[in-house]
Amino acid sequence: MTFRFPLTALAGSALLLAACTDPAQLNPDANYTRDTAFVGAALGTVAGLGASGGTAKGALIGAAVGAGTGALIGNRMDAQAEALRASISNDNISITQDGDLLRVTMPQDILFAVDSTDLSPTLQGDLAALANNLNQFPNSQAEIVGHTDNTGDADYNRDLSVRRAQAVSGVLVNNGVAATRLAATGRGEDSPITSNLTEEGRAQNRRVDILIRSTEV
Template sequence: MKPRIIALAATASLFGLVACTDQYGNPTMSRTQQGAIAGAAVGAIAGATRDEDKNNQGQDAVKGALVGAAAGAVAGNILDRQAAALEQSISNPNVQIINHGSYLQVIMPEGILFATDSAAVSGPAQNDLYAVARNLNQYPNSRVEVIGHTDSTGAAAYNQDLSQRRAQSVAGILSAAGVNSGRLVAVGRGESQPVASNDTAAGRATNRRVEILIRPTQ
């Protein structure tokens, strides 16, 4: 099978993921199904390009697609289950849990975590972080990035330092709750990655947040 044909087949599979949305752009397939299709596309390319004898690339592409589909489906199913478990265990409705298909994103607004200009996590928020820790221990095959963000009020250097301290505070609670510290990375982004306009109070409140990114390692 020619590389161009393989590439076209893989591209068609990936476009199939995009096509499986409703009129509002929301996915109509589960992450398990999406993972299977994406895994099949990647597996087909890998199977064809790693062929050593160059005589049966078609068969190798098919085998690669099957293996990739199975692996993708398993990874997608695990993330589906982990996201559902997180949603059930976290009590604060302002915490967002987003399943991106290849990783989970937990967004915790500053207002539920910290007092103004403080890096000390509030008592109620600690309960939710312990729930996150229990979930991480239940699903141990992942790398966890804790990322602090601020708005643009004040000096950039101060905001960078505050975001770093806040990320470390959250990571410290996860570690104290039993998450292996080797899985945890704490990073401050300061005001550099806003998700809303800093020109309004509501936008600034949205930008002040800590994100926990859960990335499967296998």
């Protein structure tokens, strides 16, 4: 006997499981291999159901294929995160990971002087290490996002955050990363990670995030 399941119900459940991981809540101890295998299985279930007309066999095959693909991607992302942590020397740079996202956060106060887009010479080595990591793992792409605190004019802050992100991107390109793998954007003061009411909070909000994702499917 062939069992059939309501496709929309199972698909919705699988996608809900796949969406449970919030990239904004990053866990430095997360295991990419385990998490992406789980997500891959959920999404594979949806694909298997669609291809087989909603049969249990199709769902199981889809889940197995999806889990294998997710585990492969996760394994590579785990390796990329480990290699990057080993190559970054500045203790003020944080590297956190969750699912298929690797976030490298560089405080702007160690990257730039006040109101400047000239990168500090002391960070050139760590940016070169980041570039080497991206070259070592070519099946990934990076979005460089500049952020400021809320001091000063909002439009000026947004423009400054874009130019600073572009400056970081330029160093990565100069170190051999293909420009097609990079995107530089700025959000100004619009995405704080803590309150701007204290100097300590404003310092945390002034940052450049490098968001690395796998390009494999």
